[in-house]
Amino acid sequence: METADVKTNAAKDLSFFAGTKEGIPIALGYIPIAIAFGLLAKSVGLPNRISIIMSLLVFAGASQFVAVNLLALSSSSWEIILTTFIVNLRHLLMSASISQRIENRVTKGWRFLLSFGITDETFSIASLRPEEKLSPNFILGLNLISYSAWVGGTAIGVFLGAGLPKVVQNSMGIALYAMFIGLLIPNTRDSRQVFILVVLAMMINSLLNWVSLFNFLSAGWNIIITTIVAAMLGAIFFPEDGEE
Amino acid sequence: MQNMNLWLIIIGMAIVTYIPRMLPMVLLQEIKLPPLIKRFLELIPFAALSALIFPGILSSTGSTTSAVIGGIIAVLLAFFRLNLIVVVVGSILSVFCWETLLV
Numbered sequence: 556m557e558t559a560d561v562k563t564n565a566a567k568d569l570s571f572f573a574g575t576k577e578g579i580p581i582a583l584g585y586i587p588i589a590i591a592f593g594l595l596a597k598s599v600g601l602p603n604r605i606s607i608i609m610s611l612l613v614f615a616g617a618s619q620f621v622a623v624n625l626l627a628l629s630s631s632s633w634e635i636i637l638t639t640f641i642v643n644l645r646h647l648l649m650s651a652s653i654s655q656r657i658e659n660r661v662t663k664g665w666r667f668l669l670s671f672g673i674t675d676e677t678f679s680i681a682s683l684r685p686e687e688k689l690s691p692n693f694i695l696g697l698n699l700i701s702y703s704a705w706v707g708g709t710a711i712g713v714f715l716g717a718g719l720p721k722v723v724q725n726s727m728g729i730a731l732y733a734m735f736i737g738l739l740i741p742n743t744r745d746s747r748q749v750f751i752l753v754v755l756a757m758m759i760n761s762l763l764n765w766v767s768l769f770n771f772l773s774a775g776w777n778i779i780i781t782t783i784v785a786a787m788l789g790a791i792f793f794p795e796d797g798e799e
Numbered sequence: 800m801q802n803m804n805l806w807l808i809i810i811g812m813a814i815v816t817y818i819p820r821m822l823p824m825v826l827l828q829e830i831k832l833p834p835l836i837k838r839f840l841e842l843i844p845f846a847a848l849s850a851l852i853f854p855g856i857l858s859s860t861g862s863t864t865s866a867v868i869g870g871i872i873a874v875l876l877a878f879f880r881l882n883l884i885v886v887v888v889g890s891i892l893s894v895f896c897w898e899t900l901l902v
Contacts, residue, residue: 580887605805612813622812632808640815645847651823652843655832663825670824671817675851682844725861726869726895732856733873733890739848740877749845756849764854778850785846790838 569689574696581676582704584730587719589705592619593712599627603713610709614702618642642775648782649678658688665691672698676731683738748793756785860894869894
């Protein structure tokens with residue numbers, strides 16, 4: 556009873572502003588990556604306008620890097636679009652998961668809008684909130700600061716045409732991983748089930764990445780397969796929430 | 800590079816990226832899901848985050864060593880439930896220090 560009260564009291568603020576605040580670590584991680592993207596796009600001869608529009612319309616980091624690399628290799632349009640699809644398919648799982656966490660009264664229109672902003676990072680922050688249901692304003696704030704950082708960073712990259720010093724770039728590379736760790740670790744402390752699931756998922760993903768038998772799978776497929784297998788095993792062996 | 804072709808590629812990319820993001824969010828709203836699937840969806844954040852972290856983190860910085868150090872610092876700071884910004888900045892600084900001290 557008491558812990559339930561603490562939980563609801565500790566996490567009540569689901570306003571738009573709270574969403575933007577929670578998104579600050581994402582923005583911090585996105586800006587250097589987006590700058591790097593802008594620079595890469597410029598270096599392969601993509602017009603500035605096109606690079607920014609890609610960030611505005613696609614808003615998916617890894618796939619944009621891949622697309623620009625493929626463009627530089629003069630790959631076919633279909634190959635680029637198909638690769639983008641595969642790289643971003645994991646959002647299907649994230650969208651399914653977060654769909655259950657949005658307040659029931661939220662309209663379809665809101666859902667069309669909010670789903671555009673689902674990335675690995677916004678999903679992580681939103682889905683690991685303690686509240687059972689999330690307000691659309693909170694998610695909008697979270698998505699909007701992340702989106703602004705991504706598009707803004709791209710613009711900085713293409714217009715300034717100069718990157719951060721190599722050592723700064725290298726160190727910033729860890730930012731989003733550190734954020735994922737920061738979100739995940741407290742949950743592994745609270746729940747043995749989550750701890751086991753995390754170890755299992757990392758083992759599965761390592762196998763898929765390092766065992767040559769699975770070399771034919773891309774990193775995108777590895778993440779999709781790992782997520783499905785680990786979450787399914789978790790659902791079978793831990794059907795109940797085991798929080799003490 | 801043909802500008803027209805670039806536009807088509809970007810629009811194609813935008814569509815194939817948006818559809819997987821949008822469909823479950825819009826379609827799974829009112830469907831009553833069986834408990835196994837509900838639990839599966841609840842556990843996806845932990846499974847997906849784990850897969851996103853490892854082993855990708857190992858190649859996120861200039862060297863595997865600095866990435867491991869940054870990762871360990873992040874784990875330690877997160878273990879003590881420090882604010883997310885502190886975890887992120889602490890990890891970045893640890894990698895930065897390691898890489899500047901070595902070069």
